Amino acid sequence: MKLVHAIAALVGSATVSIAAAQTQITIQYPYAYAFKPIFDTLVERFEKVHPDVRVVTRPPYQNYEDGIEKTLRGAISNDLPDISIHAINRQRVLVERGFVQPLGKLIRAESNWESRGYASGLMAIGRVAGDTYSLPFAVSTPVVYYNADLVRQVGGDPNRFPQDWDGLLALASKINALGNDISGVSFAWDITGNWMWQALVMSQGGSMLTPDEKKVAFGGPAGQHSMRLLSRMVKEGGMRNLNVAAGRQSFAAGKIGILISTSAYTETLDKAVGGRFPVRTTTFPLPAEKGKLPGGGSVVVMSAKKPDTQKAAWEFVKFITSADSAAYVASHTGYAPANALAASDPKYLGDFYKSKPNHLANMRQLDVVTQWYGFPGDNGLKITDVIADHLQSVVNGAAKPDDALKMMVEDVQRLLPR
Structure with missing residues (x-):
């Protein structure tokens, strides 16, 4: 009995020692419906190979905007997570306000960095x-x-889906005429960060601001065509005034013929439809010869400052952006792998793409991806809301497209840094 107590005491003291030796790091990410299962798995895998690190996940941000708002409040109270996931177009705000740490020095200390999948093109996203x-x-x-x-x-013909807006809207109009509470098309215009508005403008060869970021640049033909397209979706395609989530749910219920939204929903939609009807995907119409599409998605940033916490946080950042983790994320969402090795080596995702061809539409567009623009200055977040309000006015019929664009240009111009 004494021996049993002695062993128990030794085991207990060892457990305490291990717990005491653990470094705790915190992480926060958006969109629980998409990312919670992902991070639950990634954290579990990481802690198995790094028993000296404990990863604590904070309650997820509701969306990317909520993430920025909570970060702004957390910075005031000095309560930022060590690691966080934010929209690509919001990292500018984080850097300008000093909320995140530079990673250049840590990267330079790594060996064979690019061969591990951190290609220069992908790395440019974070510069x-x-x-x-x-x-x-x-x-x-x-x-x-x-x-x-x-x-x-x-x-x-599902195998010959229209690749231009006129053909797409003509098809949407026919579907809308079926009745039975079915609408032809839904366009996720209110998705975070005006992303889909940027897609319309950039696919026409336009941009958000002039190169010096002093003047609004979408007031010309690219913006006019984009705003008129939004109006045509309502008038010709029967688009209803639904938010992103409602549009996705209605499509999954078989009540919308064509849904134009983020590739991130590919796996989610397949599961929601549950085989009730065949879902297909195709690329976004690209009218201009040199048209581009804003690359959506997210980046990992680090706010940890203490050396031991920063060291542990960096290990976790590398782990969740590795080829293995990138392949896992891609195969459980609709995102493209954010690691060049995972994208190029068939051993990671080759079989997956053969069995899930709907994911290929996203992959086929990566060569036309450009920056998801983040507006400069203290009013950057407000500009996003202003643009969304004007888009809403066209969707709900309160304003004509040309009038809404004119007011949008004026309102955004007033909010730019002088």
Whole structure:
């Protein structure tokens, strides 16, 4: 009995010693419905190979905007997570306000960095003000989802889906005419960061601001065509005034023929539809010869400052952006792998893409991806809201597209730094 107590005491003291030796790090990420299962798995895998580190996940941000707002409040009370996931277009705010740590020195201390999948093109996503402040975590593009049964029902060919807006809207109009509470098209115009608005403008060869970031640049033909397209979706395609989530749910219920939204929903939609009808994907229409699409998705940033915490946080950042983790994220969402090795070596995702061809629309567009723009200055976040309000006015019929664009340009111009 004494021996049993002695062993128990030794085991107990060893457990206390291990616990005491652990470094605790915190992480916070958005979109629980998409990322919670992902991070639950990644944290579990990481802690198995790093028993000296305990990862504590904070309650997820509701979305990317909520992430920035909570970060702004957390900075005031000195309560930022050690690691966080933010939208690609929001890292500028984090860097300008000094909320995140530069990673350049840590990267230079690593061996064989690029051969591990951190290609220069991907690394450029995280470069701000001459240093690297983030690593890419997930990359998405706008894609077109369509209900193949409804396409066939109106005489269309699911294998030859229209690749231009006129053809797409003509098909949407036919689907809308089916009645039975079915609408032809839904466009996720209110998705975070005006991302889909940027996609419309940039695909036309336009941009948000002039190169010197002094003047609004979307008031010309690219912006006009984009705003008129939004109006046509309502008038010709029967688009309803639904938010992103409602549009996704209605499509999954078989009530929308064509859904234009983020590739990040690919796996989520497949599960929601549950085989009730065949879902297909295709690339986003690209009218301009040199048209681009804003690369959506998220980056990993680090706010940890203490040496031991920063060391542990850096190990976790590398782990969740590795080829293995990137392949896991891609295969469980609709994001493209944010690691070049995972994207190029068939051993990671080759079989997955053969069995899940709907994910290929996103991959096919990566060569036309450009920066998801973040507006400069203290009013950057407010500008996002102003643009969304004007887009809403076109969708709900309160304003004509040309009038809404004119007011949008004026309102955004007033909010730019002088």
